[in-house]
Amino acid sequence: MLKFAVIALVVSLVAGAVGLTSISALAQRISLILFGLFFLGFLLLLSLALFIDKLMQTSMLTAAGFA
Numbered sequence: 001m002l003k004f005a006v007i008a009l010v011v012s013l014v015a016g017a018v019g020l021t022s023i024s025a026l027a028q029r030i031s032l033i034l035f036g037l038f039f040l041g042f043l044l045l046l047s048l049a050l051f052i053d054k055l056m057q058t059s060m061l062t063a064a065g066f067a
Helices: 002-018 021-066
Strands: none
16 A cells, blocks of 8 residues: 555656646545555554554463463
8 A cells, every 4th residue: 555655646746747737635544544544554553563562471370370
């Protein structure tokens, strides 16, 4: 998804340099939406990884207390 966001950004920059402002604005909006979705997915996976790490640490502590 990040690859498509970068491609849309490059298309936007090239279209803006050529003077096609409407195509540039559309590609810029597509790039922004794709990057936003990528960033939200990244934050979701990061929070899930931290949650699982915390869960594993607490389960290790309780298992060590019973041993």
